[in-house]
Amino acid sequence: MTAEPNAAAASADSPAPADFIRDVVASHVAEQRYPAGIVTRFPPEPNGYLHIGHAKSICLNFGIARENRGRCNLRFDDTNPAKEDLEYVRSITADVRWLVAGWAEENLGLKPAAARPAALPGPGGEADFYAAPAPSGTPDAEAFFASDYFEALYAFAERLILAGRAYVCDLSAAEIEAHRGTLDQPGRVSPFRDRPPAENLDLFRRMRAGEFPDGARTLRAKIDMAAPNIWLRDPLLYRIRHVAHHQSGTAWCVYPLYDYAHCLSDYLEGVTHSICTLEFEVHRPLYDWILEALALPLALPRALPRQYEFAKLNLAYTIVSKRRLLQLVQENAVAGWDDPRMPTLAGIRRRGVPAAALRTFVTGLGVTKFDSLTEIAVYENAVRDALNAAAARRLAVLRPVKVVLTNVAGDEVLECRATDNPQDKNPTTRPVALTREVFIESDDFAEVPPPKYFRLKPGGEVRLKYAGIIKLEEIVKDAAGALVELRCTLDRTTRQGEPNSDRKVKGTIHWVSATRCVTAEVRLYDRLFTVPEPAAEPDFLKVLNPRSLEVVTARLEASLATATPDARFQFERLGYFTADPKDSAPDRLVFNRTITLKDTWAK
């Protein structure tokens, strides 16, 4: 294959990958199959928060739009008001904008506020429709909604009835199930299957008018009750639901089902490539059937959308299922959808993971039809990699042990220069104060050290980073044998700028002045589950990690007192941390641990 001529590979994210779907798009571009451009869509149902699995879909759909200078519509697939909620519309919108910001926001397809699809009369006077996107930069543009299309969808349904391709069925839910047959047994036709179109039309109009109770009748496609593909056995198109909708209010009491609404929503928006996950593979013939049965397009030459399926993300030690995530929230296993332990985009964001890290992670995975399980290490590597380059280094002690430098006076302040980020070409520095009393990490001291222990031990030396080398002279304990403090001497000739400053010692540890520091609550997060495949468990709530959250009171260098949630830090030798956007305040600092540093010694 030759170079891609117009790929937007210039911008600084991960390079545009190749996969079987992008190959199809590329060939369509080459043959100019879609003169109006490439249009994809991301179609969440607002019945839960977006999670890391959705990130894969978002990056695929927006990535394809971006690489082809096309558009990816954000569309709420809101055809089941009973399960949906405005709060989810709000959170999903925010999450998509966050993931796409600075990367593909120009390809985000929105519609003008409150817009409905425009009616386009066909040659025979039939109504066709088109849902135009808002020009980029439209101030109050908003997401598309399938509920915007209820009127258009209804008009198409009447056409289907008139064409003898759909009928009103009076069978109950149980009867329909009984008539459907099984995987290896054909179904039986409904006694209402051959109702004349005029009667169907009358009944369907009365369904809409609210004359019948929930479940009394349905509109069904007339396809083939003996089809080996169950989704072709006269699938339901409309059901009666006397329930208010978060967008359309009480205007409707008949609501379209997914298979009917989705393909037509794609069509109305001019979507060219409708990309979904593997479980919809068997629905594709129905997707195509509906578009074909309506003989679309009626007005304006328009290429029909086509559906393509890929394998969704499965990540080890995590749950990627809105239903199960909702369960975690409802049963208070976590502190909400945006709990930093949750694999939701809101939780991941709050935990401190940059959007770019998520994007590199999911695009690096590739797109296939193979049902795989991705190791968590791949995700963690992407997070560390992004943070290593971006995060300012700071000194912080999570579990403090007091050290007294016996040869430093009580009122003495030795200023040290600490490097903000050694990864920078021209790293900046900041002052940190060394005083007589400091805290070190309890892990960095061992009275009885294991083999190859490089940290502080009886009679041993260690470097306090940026400050100088200290030697442990005395271990002070209380009457009960508990450690009170470590008494050390500072070798002043090893301070920065002093002649022995590059003297080698095996260990360098972090520290914080006991008198010039701030106290903070630090939340140490670990994986939420103890097994690689919690979803495969009979009860996934039984394999929750009891130690997924540990809260410590830490001491931080004074400069962290003004940290805001948009800043990412590396607490040296510990990991990456960020101020919690909900709970941290100047007078009560709260930090989240995004991820630890890799620790090859711990093994």
Next chain:
RNA sequence: UGCUCGAUGGUGUAAUGGUAGCACAAGCGACUCUGACUCGCUUUGUCUAGGUUCGAGUCCUAGUCGGGCAGCCA
């Protein structure tokens, strides 16, 4: 027992009939004022059996194993 999709190192993927490559993981080493980062080296792979071909991970046939599908959910 129906239909449908899939199978490449430990994991995720690339190779579009022509040298099985990349990333992560793992192991060893170097460097180190972060046991991090970085760098070097190493281990490990085309599900099976036939066939087509000068040549097969790729094409064909059969098998094996795995996923998905029987909501008035999406």
